[in-house]
Amino acid sequence: MVEQLAPGLWRLNIPLVGNPLKNLNSFLITGERNLLIDTGFNQPACKEAMDTQLREIGADLGRTDIFMTHLHSDHTGLSTYLHRHGCAVFLSGTDAVRREEYSREEVWREKYASYVENGFTWEEMNWLWDSNPAKMEGPEPLGRGFDRLEDGAVLEYGGRKLRCILTPGHTPGHLCLYDAENETLFSGDHVLFHISPNICRWEGIPDALGDYLKSLDRVKELPVKLLLPAHRAETGNLRTRVEELKAHHARRLDDALRIVAEVPGLTAYEITGRMQWSIRARNWNEFPLTQKFFAVGEALAHLDWLEVRGGVTHRLENGKERYFPINEYKGVN
Numbered sequence: 132m133v134e135q136l137a138p139g140l141w142r143l144n145i146p147l148v149g150n151p152l153k154n155l156n157s158f159l160i161t162g163e164r165n166l167l168i169d170t171g172f173n174q175p176a177c178k179e180a181m182d183t184q185l186r187e188i189g190a191d192l193g194r195t196d197i198f199m200t201h202l203h204s205d206h207t208g209l210s211t212y213l214h215r216h217g218c219a220v221f222l223s224g225t226d227a228v229r230r231e232e233y234s235r236e237e238v239w240r241e242k243y244a245s246y247v248e249n250g251f252t253w254e255e256m257n258w259l260w261d262s263n264p265a266k267m268e269g270p271e272p273l274g275r276g277f278d279r280l281e282d283g284a285v286l287e288y289g290g291r292k293l294r295c296i297l298t299p300g301h302t303p304g305h306l307c308l309y310d311a312e313n314e315t316l317f318s319g320d321h322v323l324f325h326i327s328p329n330i331c332r333w334e335g336i337p338d339a340l341g342d343y344l345k346s347l348d349r350v351k352e353l354p355v356k357l358l359l360p361a362h363r364a365e366t367g368n369l370r371t372r373v374e375e376l377k378a379h380h381a382r383r384l385d386d387a388l389r390i391v392a393e394v395p396g397l398t399a400y401e402i403t404g405r406m407q408w409s410i411r412a413r414n415w416n417e418f419p420l421t422q423k424f425f426a427v428g429e430a431l432a433h434l435d436w437l438e439v440r441g442g443v444t445h446r447l448e449n450g451k452e453r454y455f456p457i458n459e460y461k462g463v464n
């Protein structure tokens with residue numbers, strides 16, 4: 132269902148069937164040229180919802196550029212399908228490189244091998260191989276590559292000036308779009324309400340959670356009257372939500388540190404199973420496998436944060452990475 136938020140500004144509600152995120156908010160700014168912000172998965176239900184709602188607005192794809200807040204498939208999946216000759220497909224330079232890497236099987240094989248080192252079995256990983264939406268529901272390759280944006284770039288659509296704010300954390304190159312004149316922030320998955328953005332470990336990034344917390348500070352002070360997150364209908368006050376998200380991660384860090392101290396030598400997978408999660412499953416064994424994958428990624432980001440600050444350490448034992456409190460580690464040496 133399309134909702135008009137302001138003159139020339141629309142929210143399209145794209146269902147994410149079977150996904151705990153439930154929906155994607157895609158935004159359309161109309162004008163001489165249109166800008167479509169985020170797209171939904173490359174999957175029939177998303178396609179149908181997008182087509183129907185664009186038709187309702189009467190948007191002409193022939194003059195619609197596409198902006199993706201970040202590389203995740205629920206944001207980029209339909210970009211190639213919606214792209215028309217002569218239109219731009221914007222993504223940050225950092226995320227563009229990683230999105231393009233996703234089409235290479237060996238990148239996934241390495242990623243999955245590292246998850247096995249962190250406690251998954253190969254059986255679980257083989258099952259995930261063909262069912263992980265991050266891998267399976269992304270866009271078809273866009274022959275000419277993405278139009279890369281950097282921090283501070285300004286786009287102009289429908290009389291609005293939209294400044295790109297680099298907010299690494301949820302992904303290494305996540306961008307928010309800020310319209311200062313209308314005090315409107317398109318926050319992508321950087322700030323969400325009701326659910327907290329998934330912050331996981333990224334290859335080559337030593338401290339994704341630390342980056343995320345710094346990125347919250349990058350947006351916290353902006354004057355914002357209209358805050359538009361990429362998932363769920365809920366929105367609210369930016370500063371309050373930033374403080375809640377910081378408190379959420381502080382609790383999760385405490386949780387991880389306590390578990391490592393209580394039972395030294397666990398894998399990230401085992402630590403994750405002992406952490407508190409708000410998911411509708413009775414216990415860790417009943418977590419759907421894709422959710423286990425994201426939860427372990429998130430636990431790893433918290434363990435990295437602790438490790439960078441000297442709280443925990445890990446070492447490879449019989450093919451598995453095991454975590455120890457730092458005192459224990461010093462004791463061993």
Ligand SMILES: [Zn+2]
Pocket residue numbers: 201203206301320
């Ligand atoms: Zn995302």
